[in-house]
Amino acid sequence: MAQLELLRDQRCFGGSQRRYRHHSGQLNCSMLLGVFLPPAALAGERVPAVYWLSGLTCTDENASQKAGAQRRAAELGLALVMPDTSPRGPEVPSDPDGGWDFGHGAGFYVDATEAPWSHHYRMHSYVVQELPELLEAALPLSERRSLCGHSMGGHGALVAVLRHPGRYCAVSAFAPIAHPCACGWGQKAFGHLLGPDPSTWQAWDATALLRSGARAIGPDQTAPLPILVDQGLADPFLDDQLHPEALAEAAAAAGQPLQLRRQQGYDHSYFCIASFIADHLQHHARALRC
Amino acid sequence: MAQLELLRDQRCFGGSQRRYRHHSGQLNCSMLLGVFLPPAALAGERVPAVYWLSGLTCTDENASQKAGAQRRAAELGLALVMPDTSPRGPEVPSDPDGGWDFGHGAGFYVDATEAPWSHHYRMHSYVVQELPELLEAALPLSERRSLCGHSMGGHGALVAVLRHPGRYCAVSAFAPIAHPCACGWGQKAFGHLLGPDPSTWQAWDATALLRSGARAIGPDQTAPLPILVDQGLADPFLDDQLHPEALAEAAAAAGQPLQLRRQQGYDHSYFCIASFIADHLQHHARALRC
Numbered sequence: 120m121a122q123l124e125l126l127r128d129q130r131c132f133g134g135s136q137r138r139y140r141h142h143s144g145q146l147n148c149s150m151l152l153g154v155f156l157p158p159a160a161l162a163g164e165r166v167p168a169v170y171w172l173s174g175l176t177c178t179d180e181n182a183s184q185k186a187g188a189q190r191r192a193a194e195l196g197l198a199l200v201m202p203d204t205s206p207r208g209p210e211v212p213s214d215p216d217g218g219w220d221f222g223h224g225a226g227f228y229v230d231a232t233e234a235p236w237s238h239h240y241r242m243h244s245y246v247v248q249e250l251p252e253l254l255e256a257a258l259p260l261s262e263r264r265s266l267c268g269h270s271m272g273g274h275g276a277l278v279a280v281l282r283h284p285g286r287y288c289a290v291s292a293f294a295p296i297a298h299p300c301a302c303g304w305g306q307k308a309f310g311h312l313l314g315p316d317p318s319t320w321q322a323w324d325a326t327a328l329l330r331s332g333a334r335a336i337g338p339d340q341t342a343p344l345p346i347l348v349d350q351g352l353a354d355p356f357l358d359d360q361l362h363p364e365a366l367a368e369a370a371a372a373a374g375q376p377l378q379l380r381r382q383q384g385y386d387h388s389y390f391c392i393a394s395f396i397a398d399h400l401q402h403h404a405r406a407l408r409c
Numbered sequence: 410m411a412q413l414e415l416l417r418d419q420r421c422f423g424g425s426q427r428r429y430r431h432h433s434g435q436l437n438c439s440m441l442l443g444v445f446l447p448p449a450a451l452a453g454e455r456v457p458a459v460y461w462l463s464g465l466t467c468t469d470e471n472a473s474q475k476a477g478a479q480r481r482a483a484e485l486g487l488a489l490v491m492p493d494t495s496p497r498g499p500e501v502p503s504d505p506d507g508g509w510d511f512g513h514g515a516g517f518y519v520d521a522t523e524a525p526w527s528h529h530y531r532m533h534s535y536v537v538q539e540l541p542e543l544l545e546a547a548l549p550l551s552e553r554r555s556l557c558g559h560s561m562g563g564h565g566a567l568v569a570v571l572r573h574p575g576r577y578c579a580v581s582a583f584a585p586i587a588h589p590c591a592c593g594w595g596q597k598a599f600g601h602l603l604g605p606d607p608s609t610w611q612a613w614d615a616t617a618l619l620r621s622g623a624r625a626i627g628p629d630q631t632a633p634l635p636i637l638v639d640q641g642l643a644d645p646f647l648d649d650q651l652h653p654e655a656l657a658e659a660a661a662a663a664g665q666p667l668q669l670r671r672q673q674g675y676d677h678s679y680f681c682i683a684s685f686i687a688d689h690l691q692h693h694a695r696a697l698r699c
Binding site (some may be wrong): 129130131132133136184185187189190276337351353382385388389390391393396 | 419420421422424426474475477479480570641672674675676678679680681683684
């Protein structure tokens with residue numbers, strides 16, 4: 120079992136905002152990780168965890184510093200798990216063109232199949248398998264989990280839930296890259312990580328997964344989980360990269376409940392996330408704490 | 410009249426988080442500035458403003474990104490004004506020793522009297538005079554103002570209120586450098602900015618000001634304003650630099666109401682500020698919106 124090395128522990132809303140380092144077997148490198156434990160966990164309760172997946176260029180620290188999520192998480196008794204957005208380190212290959220939209224800080228939450236990426240870029244299995252095993256053994260976390268994320272991470276959350284029926288209790292997203300097969304960011308990353316054949320990309324695209332029959336199914340294996348999505352209408356990436364309407368149409372056709380809230384005036388930043396994170400945590404808590 | 414150049418305008422909790430650039434006549438350089446306007450201001454109301462003074466090494470952006478203050482400010486109808494922590498630019502001298510505790514990012518909110526500092530380091534008059542004149546003319550702000558700040562900025566807020574009876578409606582501080590004449594940070598900065606004679610420092614030290622008869626007096630010129638101070642007990646700077654007990658003793662001897670809340674487990678970071686900022690804004694709103 121990989122060990123968690125505690126680097127920082129800071130009191131926050133009566134809970135504990137921590138930064139850990141650990142070696143990841145999936146990613147074959149050392150990883151940094153943010154975890155918020157609510158007061159209930161410090162008092163001995165095993166609490167459910169919301170996994171937050173950040174977007175392009177982010178680290179394990181953006182959400183803990185900018186989303187303002189700890190306030191409501193403390194009240195609701197939810198832990199927050201905030202991983203980095205890719206494998207890192209000098210041994211990990213990155214964008215050959217030096218871009219910020221692929222490579223370090225931009226792992227897209229898939230399991231790469233192509234060299235040289237497949238040795239490190241396994242962010243999907245890291246988030247879905249390795250982290251819960253590690254954290255539920257080492258910290259006062261229950262086995263009830265949910266996923267939320269932003270942009271690249273919002274999409275990673277949707278894909279993880281759609282690919283693993285029964286594993287998650289809730290899911291939501293801010294401004295997800297909702298149909299990566301159909302946008303520049305997704306095509307560039309998937310072309311590297313999954314190879315040039317777009318047919319292999321479908322299994323890692325939330326809109327394509329919905330079209331092919333996948334559903335967000337909770338632990339009780341009954342009706343699909345409701346998906347909550349917030350999308351700012353002043354988001355500069357909305358037209359070219361995000362395509363929430365494709366996701367919403369696929370969900371409607373599939374009978375998958377999805378609420379797409381179009382937020383007038385909001386952009387792609389953490390100011391938007393901070394404004395609505397309490398709604399998302401409430402959405403998660405309803406399912407996690409029942 | 411100096412002009413405000415709008416660099417960014419981002420929707421946040423129904424209000425508007427803005428970044429401006431302007432030329433400061435007091436500081437003789439170009440300055441960046443954060444302003445949050447609550448929904449009431451966007452709807453046409455002139456709203457009161459809380460001036461937030463940040464601490465050592467911070468910029469105009471730390472508080473807007475990390476304090477989580479906009480949520481409660483939006484609810485209470487308060488604007489937030491978040492200036493930078495010093496004059497900046499290649500023409501502005503900084504610490505000759507290259508330290509982070511004096512010079513750029515560390516102006517200590519005084520008006521310097523000594524060369525080469527006095528041409529630029531006039532953060533006190535910038536915050537107390539120039540910014541309110543500029544902003545109340547250009548934005549929907551009323552003339553009701555208050556001051557809050559952190560560390561170096563918490564002390565700057567206390568000094569500004571104590572030096573200007575009648576000008577502010579409320580004041581509070583997080584982990585202020587409460588008696589700079591008696592700590593290394595203050596002695597270094599004041600030695601440069603105000604010269605080697607410590608007797609000249611007294612007029613810029615909140616504890617010394619209270620001892621010499623200054624009081625926090627609101628616009629109605631009656632009883633002293635209550636001062637709210639939060640101090641984390643796990644703050645690594647508490648023993649050597651902050652001296653809140655000296656401030657509290659001076660206030661008690663002076664009949665100046667001051668509530669010093671000692672927060673078990675909290676450190677010097679924005680995780681502490683975020684945890685208690687709503688209490689501070691409530692304290693300000695009671696006085697600002699009456």
